[in-house]
Amino acid sequence: MSAQIGVTGLAVMGANLARNLARNGYTVALHNRSIEKTDALLEKYGHEGDFIRTESLQELVDSLEKPRRVLIMVKAGKPVDSVIDQLVPLLEPEDIIIDAGNSHYEDTRRREAALAEKGLFFVGVGVSGGEEGALLGPSIMPGGSRKSYESLGPMLEKISAKYKGEACCAWIGTDGAGHFVKMVHNGIEYADMQVIGEAYDVLRSAAGIEPAEQADIFTEWNKGTLSSFLIEITAEVLRHTDPRSDKPFVDILVDSAGQKGTGRWTVVSALELGSPTSGIAESVFARGLSSQREQRLLAQETLKGHESSVELPESFVEDVRLALYASKIVSYAQGMDMLGAAAKEYGWELKLDEIASLWRAGCIIRAELLDDVMKAYAGEDRPANLLLAPAFAEAIAEAVPAWRRVVATAVQLGIPVPVFSSSLAYYDGLRRKRLPAALTQGLRDLFGAHTYNRVDAEGTFHTQWSGDRSEIEAVDTH
Numbered sequence: 372m373s374a375q376i377g378v379t380g381l382a383v384m385g386a387n388l389a390r391n392l393a394r395n396g397y398t399v400a401l402h403n404r405s406i407e408k409t410d411a412l413l414e415k416y417g418h419e420g421d422f423i424r425t426e427s428l429q430e431l432v433d434s435l436e437k438p439r440r441v442l443i444m445v446k447a448g449k450p451v452d453s454v455i456d457q458l459v460p461l462l463e464p465e466d467i468i469i470d471a472g473n474s475h476y477e478d479t480r481r482r483e484a485a486l487a488e489k490g491l492f493f494v495g496v497g498v499s500g501g502e503e504g505a506l507l508g509p510s511i512m513p514g515g516s517r518k519s520y521e522s523l524g525p526m527l528e529k530i531s532a533k534y535k536g537e538a539c540c541a542w543i544g545t546d547g548a549g550h551f552v553k554m555v556h557n558g559i560e561y562a563d564m565q566v567i568g569e570a571y572d573v574l575r576s577a578a579g580i581e582p583a584e585q586a587d588i589f590t591e592w593n594k595g596t597l598s599s600f601l602i603e604i605t606a607e608v609l610r611h612t613d614p615r616s617d618k619p620f621v622d623i624l625v626d627s628a629g630q631k632g633t634g635r636w637t638v639v640s641a642l643e644l645g646s647p648t649s650g651i652a653e654s655v656f657a658r659g660l661s662s663q664r665e666q667r668l669l670a671q672e673t674l675k676g677h678e679s680s681v682e683l684p685e686s687f688v689e690d691v692r693l694a695l696y697a698s699k700i701v702s703y704a705q706g707m708d709m710l711g712a713a714a715k716e717y718g719w720e721l722k723l724d725e726i727a728s729l730w731r732a733g734c735i736i737r738a739e740l741l742d743d744v745m746k747a748y749a750g751e752d753r754p755a756n757l758l759l760a761p762a763f764a765e766a767i768a769e770a771v772p773a774w775r776r777v778v779a780t781a782v783q784l785g786i787p788v789p790v791f792s793s794s795l796a797y798y799d800g801l802r803r804k805r806l807p808a809a810l811t812q813g814l815r816d817l818f819g820a821h822t823y824n825r826v827d828a829e830g831t832f833h834t835q836w837s838g839d840r841s842e843i844e845a846v847d848t849h
């Protein structure tokens with residue numbers, strides 16, 4: 372018996388993907404650096420399907436049908452290169468190496484190009500859904516060459532999550548496109564969690580609503596337009612009481628958020644692309660600030676807030692829901708806009724409707740909203756920005772008064788709402804007729820002769836600031 376796919380790296384994610392493949396009827400060859408993990412998996416779950424136990428990469432490769440498919444699930448970075456280096460001499464042209472970890476898309480581009488020279492396919496695959504998703508059906512975002520997808524696609528589609536029967540897996544684009552899209556998914560995940568956190572903070576700090584009661588509010592919200600996995604699990608976490616202290620579980624957690632790097636990568640890439648992804652950036656910075664515990668302790672004693680009291684409107688809880696919804700839409704709009712910019716930069720034909728459709732089930736940001744995002748980008752009339760799609764323009768217009776009230780209230784009470792407020796600033800910036808960027812251009816021209824364009828004439832100009840202040844036509848140095 373030969374295996375249809377081999378999996379190397381059997382920590383939880385790798386093990387669960389291997390089990391998912393086997394449960395779907397594929398024969399899976401297993402390999403791990405230490406054989407104990409392989410044996411543990413076989414002992415516990417060997418009955419779930421057809422597995423082949425292998426003790427070395429050579430044995431793994433020998434056990435595979437051709438063209439071979441080897442899925443790597445090891446820590447991103449050097450470990451991936453190390454496994455690739457060991458595998459390459461054992462493989463033949465047309466064989467496929469699949470990297471299903473959270474690798475940086477630039478690494479994936481580099482690896483794909485290097486392996487293509489050897490006639491091998493390298494496919495960077497974004498996989499989302501955590502441990503449970505890997506086992507029961509994740510959202511899958513494969514990059515690499517289109518040809519590799521012919522052999523790999525049916526398998527990945529079979530093990531992926533399904534949204535109303537549709538597989539949450541489709542070929543995203545060449546080389547690192549899959550990992551890029553997964554990275555942006557994670558950036559949006561950061562923003563989603565941050566806006567949930569801001570809603571929780573405002574409800575608690577401004578309106579005094581305790582976690583258990585908030586759990587009911589989030590459960591209610593989960594029935595409407597905010598319906599999503601993250602809102603659902605927010606209710607679960609807020610409802611939980613710590614058995615050791617009998618306090619709300621959220622109160623015994625140290626308030627410093629960790630991060631493995633994908634959110635940060637998204638922001639670095641957004642900056643490089645010149646894409647105004649402020650919601651994701653503020654979410655990453657908010658995690659950074661939360662982790663500066665020493666400074667925060669000093670500041671709590673030293674820095675004054677001068678908060679003023681605010682009378683909350685009756686509609687406050689609903690206001691917060693709308694602020695959360697509007698900010699969430701802005702984060703998605705920014706993420707999608709960034710994908711558009713990346714498609715141009717890297718020559719990918721990213722289909723934004725399809726990407727939104729893959730995120731409707733299986734992944735961490737799965738949400739009702741994504742079905743609407745998909746519909747907004749489907750068809751000929753693709754909006755220049757998600758916010759301009761009629762359904763979203765209307766939804767935001769309805770939310771704006773409440774959104775402004777919540778941001779104003781939070782500002783007056785000294786409650787930080789970086790994503791609520793920066794998303795509102797993005798929205799207002801986008802719709803504003805004249806931006807102070809005009810003044811920025813004037814300043815740049817004065818101190819650095821950086822030139823400017825006029826609203827009333829074609830061409831590029833410079834004012835001779837240190838001379839007679841007459842204007843000359845200039846070479847564009849924008």
Ligand code: 6PG
Pocket residue numbers: 473498499500501557560629630631632633634734735
């Ligand atoms: C997923 C998640 C996952 C990510 C974790 C942790 O889609 O399944 O995005 O890939 O690694 O959520 O991310 P942070 O540690 O950076 O929060």
